[in-house]
Amino acid sequence: MSDLAGFKKQAREELFELLRIPSISTDPARKQDVERAAAFVEQGLKRAGMTRTELIRVGAGHPLVYGEWLGAEGRPTLLLYGHYDVQPVEPLDEWISPPFEPTERDGNVYARGACDDKGQTWILVKAVEWLMRRDGRLPVNVKFLIEGEEECGGESIAAYVEQHPEALAADAAVICDSEMFAPELPSICTGLRGIAFGELIVEGPKTDLHSGVYGGAAPNPLMAVAEILTALKGRDGKISIPHFYDRVAEPSPEEMEAWESLPFDEEEYRKKEVGSPELTGEAGFSVLERVWARPTLEVHGIRGGFTGEGAKTVIPARAVAKISLRLVADQRPEEAVEQLKAAIEGVTPRGVRASFNLLHAGAPSLVDPDNAYLKTAASAMEEVFGNRTVYIRSGGSIPIVGLFNRYLEIPSVLMGFGLPDDNLHAPNEKFCLANFDRGIDAVVRYLEWLG
Amino acid sequence: MSDLAGFKKQAREELFELLRIPSISTDPARKQDVERAAAFVEQGLKRAGMTRTELIRVGAGHPLVYGEWLGAEGRPTLLLYGHYDVQPVEPLDEWISPPFEPTERDGNVYARGACDDKGQTWILVKAVEWLMRRDGRLPVNVKFLIEGEEECGGESIAAYVEQHPEALAADAAVICDSEMFAPELPSICTGLRGIAFGELIVEGPKTDLHSGVYGGAAPNPLMAVAEILTALKGRDGKISIPHFYDRVAEPSPEEMEAWESLPFDEEEYRKKEVGSPELTGEAGFSVLERVWARPTLEVHGIRGGFTGEGAKTVIPARAVAKISLRLVADQRPEEAVEQLKAAIEGVTPRGVRASFNLLHAGAPSLVDPDNAYLKTAASAMEEVFGNRTVYIRSGGSIPIVGLFNRYLEIPSVLMGFGLPDDNLHAPNEKFCLANFDRGIDAVVRYLEWLG
Numbered sequence: 094m095s096d097l098a099g100f101k102k103q104a105r106e107e108l109f110e111l112l113r114i115p116s117i118s119t120d121p122a123r124k125q126d127v128e129r130a131a132a133f134v135e136q137g138l139k140r141a142g143m144t145r146t147e148l149i150r151v152g153a154g155h156p157l158v159y160g161e162w163l164g165a166e167g168r169p170t171l172l173l174y175g176h177y178d179v180q181p182v183e184p185l186d187e188w189i190s191p192p193f194e195p196t197e198r199d200g201n202v203y204a205r206g207a208c209d210d211k212g213q214t215w216i217l218v219k220a221v222e223w224l225m226r227r228d229g230r231l232p233v234n235v236k237f238l239i240e241g242e243e244e245c246g247g248e249s250i251a252a253y254v255e256q257h258p259e260a261l262a263a264d265a266a267v268i269c270d271s272e273m274f275a276p277e278l279p280s281i282c283t284g285l286r287g288i289a290f291g292e293l294i295v296e297g298p299k300t301d302l303h304s305g306v307y308g309g310a311a312p313n314p315l316m317a318v319a320e321i322l323t324a325l326k327g328r329d330g331k332i333s334i335p336h337f338y339d340r341v342a343e344p345s346p347e348e349m350e351a352w353e354s355l356p357f358d359e360e361e362y363r364k365k366e367v368g369s370p371e372l373t374g375e376a377g378f379s380v381l382e383r384v385w386a387r388p389t390l391e392v393h394g395i396r397g398g399f400t401g402e403g404a405k406t407v408i409p410a411r412a413v414a415k416i417s418l419r420l421v422a423d424q425r426p427e428e429a430v431e432q433l434k435a436a437i438e439g440v441t442p443r444g445v446r447a448s449f450n451l452l453h454a455g456a457p458s459l460v461d462p463d464n465a466y467l468k469t470a471a472s473a474m475e476e477v478f479g480n481r482t483v484y485i486r487s488g489g490s491i492p493i494v495g496l497f498n499r500y501l502e503i504p505s506v507l508m509g510f511g512l513p514d515d516n517l518h519a520p521n522e523k524f525c526l527a528n529f530d531r532g533i534d535a536v537v538r539y540l541e542w543l544g
Numbered sequence: 545m546s547d548l549a550g551f552k553k554q555a556r557e558e559l560f561e562l563l564r565i566p567s568i569s570t571d572p573a574r575k576q577d578v579e580r581a582a583a584f585v586e587q588g589l590k591r592a593g594m595t596r597t598e599l600i601r602v603g604a605g606h607p608l609v610y611g612e613w614l615g616a617e618g619r620p621t622l623l624l625y626g627h628y629d630v631q632p633v634e635p636l637d638e639w640i641s642p643p644f645e646p647t648e649r650d651g652n653v654y655a656r657g658a659c660d661d662k663g664q665t666w667i668l669v670k671a672v673e674w675l676m677r678r679d680g681r682l683p684v685n686v687k688f689l690i691e692g693e694e695e696c697g698g699e700s701i702a703a704y705v706e707q708h709p710e711a712l713a714a715d716a717a718v719i720c721d722s723e724m725f726a727p728e729l730p731s732i733c734t735g736l737r738g739i740a741f742g743e744l745i746v747e748g749p750k751t752d753l754h755s756g757v758y759g760g761a762a763p764n765p766l767m768a769v770a771e772i773l774t775a776l777k778g779r780d781g782k783i784s785i786p787h788f789y790d791r792v793a794e795p796s797p798e799e800m801e802a803w804e805s806l807p808f809d810e811e812e813y814r815k816k817e818v819g820s821p822e823l824t825g826e827a828g829f830s831v832l833e834r835v836w837a838r839p840t841l842e843v844h845g846i847r848g849g850f851t852g853e854g855a856k857t858v859i860p861a862r863a864v865a866k867i868s869l870r871l872v873a874d875q876r877p878e879e880a881v882e883q884l885k886a887a888i889e890g891v892t893p894r895g896v897r898a899s900f901n902l903l904h905a906g907a908p909s910l911v912d913p914d915n916a917y918l919k920t921a922a923s924a925m926e927e928v929f930g931n932r933t934v935y936i937r938s939g940g941s942i943p944i945v946g947l948f949n950r951y952l953e954i955p956s957v958l959m960g961f962g963l964p965d966d967n968l969h970a971p972n973e974k975f976c977l978a979n980f981d982r983g984i985d986a987v988v989r990y991l992e993w994l995g
Contacts, residue, residue, distance in 0.1 A: 119852075119853055119854030119855060119856065120852075120853060120854070121853065180856060181850065181852065181856050183850060183852070183856075184752070187751070187752075244855070244856075245854050245855060246854075246855065272757075286756060288756070288857070290855045290857065297820045297821075298818050298819050298820045299818070299819025299820070300638070300819065300967065300970050300971060300972075301635070301638075301969070301970040301971060302818065302969075302970060303940065303968045303969040303970065304840070304842045304844065304868060304870070304969075305737060305739070305870060305938070305939045305940030305941050306723075306835065306938065306939050306940050306964075306968060307817070307818060307835060307939070308835065308840040308842050308870050308939060309781070309825045309826065309834035309835045309838050309840045309870070309939065310813075310818065310823045310824070310825050310831045310834050310835050311818045311820060311823065311824070312818075312820050312822065312823075312824040313842055313843060315843045315844070315845070315846060316773060316774075316777070316842070316843055318770070319769070319770035319771075319773045319774050319843070320770075320774055320779060322767060322770040323767075323770050323771055323774045326767070328771060328893050330760070362761075366758070367749050367750070367753065367758060367761065367762045367763075368749050368750025368751065368861075369748045369749045369750070369762060369763050369895050369896065370748075370894075370895060370896065370897060371763065371894045371895040372761045372762065372763075372895065373761070373762070373763040373893075373894060373895040374760045374761050375760065380761045383760035383761050384757065384758060384759065384760045384761050387760050389755070389759040389760045391755045391759050391764055391767070391857075391859060392764060392766045392767055392770070392849070393755065393766070393849045393850050393855075393856060393857060393858050393859075393860075394766070394848065394849035394850040394851035394856070394858075394860075395766060395846040395848075395849075395851065396851040397845065397846075398843070398844045398845035398846075398866070399632065399634060399844050399845040399866060400845035400846065400847040400864075400866065401570070401571070401632060401634070402570055402571060402572060403570030403571070403696050403697075403903065404570055404695070404696060404697065404741045404844075404866070404868075404903050404904060405570065405631060405632050405634075405695075405844060405845075405866075405969065406739070406741065406842075406844060406868055406969060407844050407845075407969055407970065408842060408844070409844075409845075410819075413851075415849070415850060415851065415855070415856075417755060417855075417857055419755070419756060419759050419760070442779050442824075443821075443822045443824060444820050444821060444822040444823065444824040445820065445821065446821060452854065452855050453855060487756070487757065488756045488757050488758070488759060488760065489754060489756030489757050490756050513757075516751065517754045517757065518752070518753075518754040518755075518856065518857060518858055519751050519752040519753060519754065519858070520751060520752065521751075
């Protein structure tokens with residue numbers, strides 16, 4: 094194994110190099126960096142022995158990196174998915190080390206994208222490369238599809254999967270973009286929430302107004318945003334959008350039972366992960382139900398007026414709230430958005446106009462835990478980690494799972510190696526380097542067993 | 545008058561020079577510009593023949609510009625007030641011409657501070673200079689006090705007035721920082737609203753969180769801001785802060801009658817000034833009552849989370865809302881702030897901590913319309929404009945009026961030459977150049993008559 098140890102060391106260095114590229118896909122100013130990350134990943138796939146690689150461009154979007162090795166005749170074909178783009182890094186001043194200077198502390202690497210998803214993507218690439226180096230061939234066929242728009246809506250991959258299902262034909266997809274339920278507890282994610290993300294746009298006065306001169310007569314779009322949001326969601330966490338819960342499917346009794354036996358301490362979760370005085374959310378549901386099996390409405394930012402230093406007594410002409418719905422099976426994004434729009438219309442206060450502009454959406458998904466590809470993955474992880482693999486869900490959204498299911502008609506195996514405190518989408522994102530190594534081991538074992 | 549005409553032309557050029565200085569007092573980065581504006585004003589006072597000028601510094605604040613001419617023995621002494629600082633200029637992209645490049649269009653000069661208050665301050669300076677040039681002396685004694693913190697709380701002038709009332713001893717103050725009720729309608733403002741401006745700070749999770757992973761269990765400070773604001777003020781415009789209205793004094797029946805006879809068309813006001821689909825505010829009160837004689841609660845900006853391009857699915861650790869109360873006689877700012885703080889505590893949702901951080905406050909004020917200094921000013925304006933002067937109030941706040949009243953025990957005469965559509969605190973602020981000229985005429989006449 095000393096050879097593999099050296100290989101993993103070099104794999105880390107490559108990962109750090111990838112982490113130095115600020116490939117923030119939502120930021121038009123970072124377009125060149127996103128391209129650099131794509132080129133880096135394609136080089137990685139070439140080194141891993143793919144017989145064909147390609148940067149697939151759909152419209153003006155960020156490229157999909159494709160790579161294939163199809164020399165294992167009669168063996169299954171896996172579609173290996175990851176993404177090389179990352180979230181924005183604000184607020185920058187809360188980072189202990191700069192987001193694009195990967196820094197090791199306490200066995201972790203800190204950087205934007207360390208876990209989500211460069212670190213986990215690199216596990217797939219390096220596991221395949223290791224097998225290829227060792228054996229000169231792979232036990233299964235593989236098709237890599239690594240996207241650059243996961244954090245900004247994933248339009249390119251959605252269009253490509255929809256239009257070219259034959260090019261991506263496979264028996265199962267393997268996705269490394271989720272997390273373990275707890276350290277040392279191998280986990281496979283069987284359910285994801287969907288999402289509909291957009292902007293609530295509220296327009297009132299024709300121009301910004303002096304709040305002294307006009308306050309008391311002019312409508313305030315920021316206040317209207319507050320009124321609309323509180324009308325859409327009560328303090329009890331219940332969403333007041335008519336018919337919003339109609340299609341919400343309850344988890345099976347077996348699933349509920351399994352969740353109850355997970356090592357979950359609500360008070361520790363509150364203190365160590367959330368860090369707020371209290372947890373909140375819908376009454377009558379456990380925390381895991383609330384984040385895994387219940388839909389939400391959240392506000393992510395409100396633009397308008399003056400938020401700089403000091404005072405400016407302005408009534409803004411316009412306010413824009415970034416909001417999202419998280420959806421669970423069997424809710425449908427298009428329908429939920431229509432419900433949201435109708436609800437907004439119903440609760441808009443007088444004096445302003447309000448509208449909702451959808452930016453991106455993805456369907457929720459559920460995978461059958463009895464699927465053989467899933468079970469083999471669970472066994473491979475179990476062997477590497479030395480603990481029984483648990484089936485969990487995630488509150489996050491990986492829209493590609495729904496697309497693979499719909500257009501390729503294949504199940505997705507979500508082997509996650511992130512940890513709950515990896516600070517995804519937040520300052521000081523990190524990835525446990527031991528999990529990077531074990532992730533490679535687990536994927537190697539998985540491919541061997543499938544072959 | 546050709547001599548005066550030439551003088552006014554030069555006065556405009558000087559004003560334009562002053563308008564080019566971006567003296568935004570709330571912005572620490574503009575400190576040098578604020579200093580440049582103060583120096584410019586002091587030079588102007590010297591040119592106007594003041595026998596003594598001084599930049600008065602209180603702590604680390606922006607300087608007060610003082611200038612005096614006290615050669616009219618036995619005549620009244622006037623304290624002439626204005627301010628040389630200006631509001632921030634965001635949103636910059638809505639300005640037709642750059643805010644610090646004064647540009648003439650349709651008889652107006654467009655620039656930040658054109659009306660509020662560099663243009664009106666310069667009326668006072670140039671009226672005095674004209675009399676001094678023409679007669680070699682003034683008909684009354686004058687003390688100029690021009691501040692640089694009117695838009696950021698006015699701490700320096702408040703401290704100075706409180707600590708050195710003897711140095712500012714006068715018979716009346718003249719303040720040019722308000723507006724006419726309508727074009728061609730000379731107006732004197734007899735009442736101003738007070739203000740308490742500060743930040744509602746809401747803290748929830750210890751760090752920004754992924755809204756997929758934690759949405760449904762973690763409190764969202766932005767949502768909490770919305771919940772607090774809507775709990776403090778209803779959709780009917782009523783403020784729900786306990787005891788908030790207890791001290792609100794109703795206008796006298798005479799004042800109400802006078803307001804009803806003002807040339808005010810609510811529909812035109814809505815369309816031309818506010819530009820919103822409807823006017824809003826407290827039911828049961830006319831528009832003029834609502835903006836002049838009723839207190840308000842407004843939100844001016846909400847910081848927290850992500851408001852940049854595209855999508856970021858974050859639950860922010862913290863949100864800060866800039867909010868203000870406008871107060872009317874006989875409300876007291878300190879008391880109103882205590883009421884607000886108690887109310888916030890009472891309506892803060894679970895899962896977050898909320899506090900209010902006061903940035904600045906000023907008392908409301910009312911001046912007796914029978915005062916001789918007021919009546920003489922009304923007559924002077926009447927002569928220059930050719931129309932009867934009306935007594936109005938303003939919904940805005942000029943805290944110095946309350947301070948002059950309290951510490952110097954003098955009435956303030958608010959001769960305003962701004963127009964209702966001058967876009968104070970908003971993009972495309974302007975000042976009518978004909979009013980600049982007539983303002984000089986009116987102040988000249990006023991000083992002559994008082995002498």
